[in-house]
Each structure stands twice: as structure tokens, then as C-alpha cells.
Amino acid sequence: MDYKHFSHPHNLIIHRAYELGIQVNCSGCNSPCDNTTTAVHACHPCNYFLHDHCANAGRYVKHPCHKAHPLILLPHPTYAGNTFICNACGHPGKSFSYCCTPCEFDLHVGCAFLPISVTHKAHQHELSLSYGVPVVPRRGSNTDHEYCNICKNILEARHWAYSCQNCDFNVHTACATKEVVPGLYQDD
Known part of the structure; x- marks a missing residue:
């Protein structure tokens, strides 16, 4: 089954990680798609891959850490230098982020969904x-x-x-x- 994701211009095909036959990184969170990953959404010609949780992340979230505004999922940073600093962990990011542009508040996808x-x-x-x-x-x-x-x-x-x-x-x-x-x- 293939489908269109807002972050990529081509259709993505769902695979199991072990079916890919190669080690790839998620284009959404930049972490490895390993054999424990249940599904990988892929555009092989572009070398574009998403973990299932990155592909299915909601476009907007109301997070208790930032009650002033909803956070919007962006496919890439909007800042100069094409990076952001995550307000949760302090590490830089170059891929998906949950962002509040007026407040310059950003979270990695993984940080946004840490358990309580x-x-x-x-x-x-x-x-x-x-x-x-x-x-x-x-x-x-x-x-x-x-x-x-x-x-x-x-x-x-x-x-x-x-x-x-x-x-x-x-x-x-x-x-x-x-x-x-x-x-x-x-x-x-």
C-alpha cells in the first residue's frame, strides 16, 4: 500500500524494517530504523524513510509543557541554518519538530511524546x-x-x-x- 505524506512529494510504501535489507535512518527523527521497528514508510528513489510513529505523528498537539499555543509539526526547521534546538533535551535537530513559531519553542518528535x-x-x-x-x-x-x-x-x-x-x-x-x-x- 502506498500513500502521500505531507513531508514528502512522492508516495511512501510501508515495509517492515528487515524487508529493506539495509540500515536506514528515519528522515523524521534521524534515528535508525532497526529490526525492532514494526513499520518503515519509504520512498526508495529519494532515500526517504519514516518510522511508523513519525509517519503517523499528529500535525498539531496541545502539549502540557506549552499551554499558550498548539505545537505544529514541521517537516524541517524554519530557522536560519536549517536547525533548531529542542527545548526538552537541548540537542539540535535538522528534521521534524513540533514548533510554536511565535514563541520560538521546538521539540523533537520523540521528546514531544515522552511518557508522563x-x-x-x-x-x-x-x-x-x-x-x-x-x-x-x-x-x-x-x-x-x-x-x-x-x-x-x-x-x-x-x-x-x-x-x-x-x-x-x-x-x-x-x-x-x-x-x-x-x-x-x-x-x-
């Missing part, structure tokens, strides 16, 4: 998604930043994290999960 809570083997309690890391003053410390309890690197206060507030346990979203929950936020 996760469990992780490194901590005994459920971890909740926080839209910014709370910096807790510590006795005898003059630092104004937190460290990820998994990778031990700095957690930027303006970026998202998973946290257990009761235990002061904070981790990067990427350290806590790779899970994406498509359709988590829908336009009502």
Missing part, C-alpha cells in the same frame, strides 16, 4: 516527567546545578528530566527511557 512517567532499574520509585530540573540547594555546596543520577553528567535546569521528588533523584530523559508514546497528546 517511567520506571527504571536504577531507582525504586516511579519517575515523573518534569519540564525543567528543580535545583535543590545542598548544605556545604555552592553549586547551582544538578547531576543525572544515572550518567553523572550535568542536568541543565531548563531541560526536561525524569524525577522522583521524594528522593531528589533526577535523570536525563534519554537516560531514563527511549520510549515514545505516539498520540499521547491530541488536539481536542
Whole structure:
């Protein structure tokens, strides 16, 4: 079955990742389409591929982290340099983003659909998604930043994290999960 996707001028054909016979990256999120991916939407002549969750991502979402405006799915950045910085993880992006142009607010597709809570083997309690890391003053410390309890690197206060507030346990979203929950936020 082939169909038209708003992000590409040609029809896309749905395949299983292993049927492609080659390793490809998703043109929507720029991550590998591996054998665990259930479906890949492909335009072979253009070398254009989409994970199922990127191909089926809603065009608009109302996200709790940005209540002022709906976020619009864009197939490529509109900024000079053709890149954006994700407000959730702080990493640059060159492909799909959920964007609020008036606010210059952007999210990777994967960051937009992170689960609200996760469990992780490194901590005994459920971890909740926080839209910014709370910096807790510590006795005898003059630092104004937190460290990820998994990778031990700095957690930027303006970026998202998973946290257990009761235990002061904070981790990067990427350290806590790779899970994406498509359709988590829908336009009502």
C-alpha cells in the first residue's frame, strides 16, 4: 500500500524494517530504523524513510509543557541554518519538530511524546516527567546545578528530566527511557 505524506512529494510504501535489507535512518527523527521497528514508510528513489510513529505523528498537539499555543509539526526547521534546538533535551535537530513559531519553542518528535512517567532499574520509585530540573540547594555546596543520577553528567535546569521528588533523584530523559508514546497528546 502506498500513500502521500505531507513531508514528502512522492508516495511512501510501508515495509517492515528487515524487508529493506539495509540500515536506514528515519528522515523524521534521524534515528535508525532497526529490526525492532514494526513499520518503515519509504520512498526508495529519494532515500526517504519514516518510522511508523513519525509517519503517523499528529500535525498539531496541545502539549502540557506549552499551554499558550498548539505545537505544529514541521517537516524541517524554519530557522536560519536549517536547525533548531529542542527545548526538552537541548540537542539540535535538522528534521521534524513540533514548533510554536511565535514563541520560538521546538521539540523533537520523540521528546514531544515522552511518557508522563517511567520506571527504571536504577531507582525504586516511579519517575515523573518534569519540564525543567528543580535545583535543590545542598548544605556545604555552592553549586547551582544538578547531576543525572544515572550518567553523572550535568542536568541543565531548563531541560526536561525524569524525577522522583521524594528522593531528589533526577535523570536525563534519554537516560531514563527511549520510549515514545505516539498520540499521547491530541488536539481536542
